[in-house]
Amino acid sequence: MVHRRLIKNGTVISMDDQVGDFPRGDVLIEGQKIVAVGPDLGEVDAEVVDASGQIVMPGLIDTHRHTWQAFLRGIAADWTLGQYMTGLHLGLSAFFTPDDTYAGNFVGAVEALDSGITTLLDWSHNVNTPEHSDAAVTALRDSGMRAVFAHGGGADMYQVPSVVPHDLDVRRVRDQYFSSDEGLVTMAMALRGPQFATLDITESDLALARELGLAVTMHAGDGEWGRSGPIRQLHGRGLLGPDITYVHLNTLGDDELALIAESGGMASIAPDIEMQMGHGWPATGRLMAAGIRPSLSIDTCVSNSGHMFGTMQITLAAQRALDNTEPGASDRASVSLSSRDVLSFATTEGARVCGLEQKVGSLTPGKQADILLVRADTLSLAPLNNPIGQIVYTAHPGLVETIFVAGNIVKRDGTLIDDLGKRACRLATEHRDDLFERAVRTEKLADARIGGTWQPAPLAAG
Ligand SMILES: [Zn+2]
Numbered sequence: 001m002v003h004r005r006l007i008k009n010g011t012v013i014s015m016d017d018q019v020g021d022f023p024r025g026d027v028l029i030e031g032q033k034i035v036a037v038g039p040d041l042g043e044v045d046a047e048v049v050d051a052s053g054q055i056v057m058p059g060l061i062d063t064h065r066h067t068w069q070a071f072l073r074g075i076a077a078d079w080t081l082g083q084y085m086t087g088l089h090l091g092l093s094a095f096f097t098p099d100d101t102y103a104g105n106f107v108g109a110v111e112a113l114d115s116g117i118t119t120l121l122d123w124s125h126n127v128n129t130p131e132h133s134d135a136a137v138t139a140l141r142d143s144g145m146r147a148v149f150a151h152g153g154g155a156d157m158y159q160v161p162s163v164v165p166h167d168l169d170v171r172r173v174r175d176q177y178f179s180s181d182e183g184l185v186t187m188a189m190a191l192r193g194p195q196f197a198t199l200d201i202t203e204s205d206l207a208l209a210r211e212l213g214l215a216v217t218m219h220a221g222d223g224e225w226g227r228s229g230p231i232r233q234l235h236g237r238g239l240l241g242p243d244i245t246y247v248h249l250n251t252l253g254d255d256e257l258a259l260i261a262e263s264g265g266m267a268s269i270a271p272d273i274e275m276q277m278g279h280g281w282p283a284t285g286r287l288m289a290a291g292i293r294p295s296l297s298i299d300t301c302v303s304n305s306g307h308m309f310g311t312m313q314i315t316l317a318a319q320r321a322l323d324n325t326e327p328g329a330s331d332r333a334s335v336s337l338s339s340r341d342v343l344s345f346a347t348t349e350g351a352r353v354c355g356l357e358q359k360v361g362s363l364t365p366g367k368q369a370d371i372l373l374v375r376a377d378t379l380s381l382a383p384l385n386n387p388i389g390q391i392v393y394t395a396h397p398g399l400v401e402t403i404f405v406a407g408n409i410v411k412r413d414g415t416l417i418d419d420l421g422k423r424a425c426r427l428a429t430e431h432r433d434d435l436f437e438r439a440v441r442t443e444k445l446a447d448a449r450i451g452g453t454w455q456p457a458p459l460a461a462g
Pocket residue numbers: 064066123219247299
C-alpha cells in the first residue's frame with residue numbers, strides 16, 4: 001500500500017484559490033502526491049505529522065541561481081558589478097574543476113533546500129567541459145531537491161559579443177540525463193541572448209533549444225548593458241515566445257515589457273542582487289502593469305543571502321519604496337502590491353517558469369507534495385495575525401522545521417536528513433580552500449584572499 005501521511009492542525013496557506021486557506025487545517029499525502037486539503041480531514045488511516053503551531057505551505061521556488069558559486073559566498077559583499085566580473089567571471093571561475101562544480105552545486109542546492117526552497121532553477125554557466133556538466137547534474141540529484149538544470153555552457157562562450165555558438169554538449173546532456181521530463185531534476189537551456197552574443201548566434205541558440213524541446217532562460221535588461229534594446233532585437237527577428245524567461249528586466253523599456261507580455265514570455269527578478277549590484281530598480285511594478293507576474297530568484301550568493309524569505313521581503317519593500325515616492329502617494333487608499341502577490345511570485349509563478357505548474361507551486365490535490373512546515377509559535381511569529389504577511393515580512397530559514405519533496409521528508413525537526421547539511425559545510429570549506437590555494441599561485445590572482453579585504457580591479461571600460 002502507498003504510504004499515507006496526514007499533516008494535521010496547521011495553519012494552511014494553499015496558494016490555490018479553489019482550495020483556500022485555513023487557520024487550522026490538514027493536508028493528506030499519498031505517496032508523492034497531495035490527495036486532500038481541508039479544515040478537518042477527520043480520522044484517516046495515515047501516519048500523522050503534527051503541525052500545530054506551524055504554517056503549512058507550498059515549497060518555495062527559485063527560478064535563477066548560479067548555484068556553482070555557492071562556496072564563494074560573501075566574497076563579493078563589498079564589490080561592484082565590475083569587480084564581480086573581474087574577480088569571479090574573469091578570475092576564480094576558470095579554476096573550477098568538475099569536483100569544485102559538484103561541490104558548488106551540492107552546497108548551493110542543499111543551502112536552498114534547507115531554507116525551504118524545494119525547486120531550484122540552476123543557471124549553470126561555468127560548465128567548461130562535459131565533466132563539469134556531469135558534476136553539476138549529479139550534485140543536483142544528490143541534494144534530494146527538485147531542480148531544473150539550465151545548461152549555460154562555459155567561459156569561452158562569454159567573450160562579449162560572442163560569435164561562439166552554444167556548446168553542443170547540451171545535446172548529450174539532454175540524451176544522457178533527461179530523456180524523460182518526468183524526473184525530480186529536469187532540464188532547460190540558459191542562453192546568453194543579445195546582450196552577450198550576436199543576434200545571429202542568439203537565433204541559432206534559440207533554434208537549438210527549440211529543437212531539443214527545452215525551455216529557455218536568458219538575462220535581459222540588467223544595468224547599462226540592458227539598455228541596448230535586447231527585446232526589440234529579438235522581436236525584430238521574430239524570436240520572442242512563451243518558452244522564454246527573461247531574467248532581471250530592470251532597464252528594459254516599457255515597450256519591451258509589452259512585447260514580452262504579448263509573446264507570453266515570463267520573468268524572473270532578483271531584487272536583492274539587482275539593488276546590490278546596480279542592475280536598476282526591481283521591475284516588479286512595471287511588470288505587473290504590463291500584465292506579467294514575475295517569479296523570484298536569488299541569482300548568486302557571492303554577496304547576498306541564499307534564501308527566499310529575504311528576497312520576498314526586499315521585493316515588497318523595494319516596490320513600496322518606489323510607490324511611496326510617487327506624487328500623491330500619501331493619499332493612496334491601498335497598497336499596489338500585496339504580500340500574497342509576493343508569495344505567489346515565490347510559489348505558483350515560480351512553478352510556471354520551471355514548466356512545473358501542473359506539479360508544484362500550491363497545495364492542490366493531485367500535485368506533488370512539496371510542502372513546508374514553518375514554526376509559528378515563536379517569538380518572531382506568534383501570534384499569527386496575518387499568516388501570509390508574516391511569512392513574507394518576518395519569517396526566516398531558521399523557522400523551517402519540516403520539508404517534504406515529492407512526499408519524502410527531507411528535513412525533520414529542523415535538521416536535513418542523511419547529514420546533508422554537514423556534508424555540504426565540509427565540502428564548502430574544503431573546496432574553497434583548495435580553489436584559493438591554486439588561484440593565488442597564479443600571477444593574475446596573486447592578490448586573491450578570503451577575509452573581506454580582497455578588492456579586485458574593476459572591469460576596464462570599453
Ligand atoms: Zn544571473
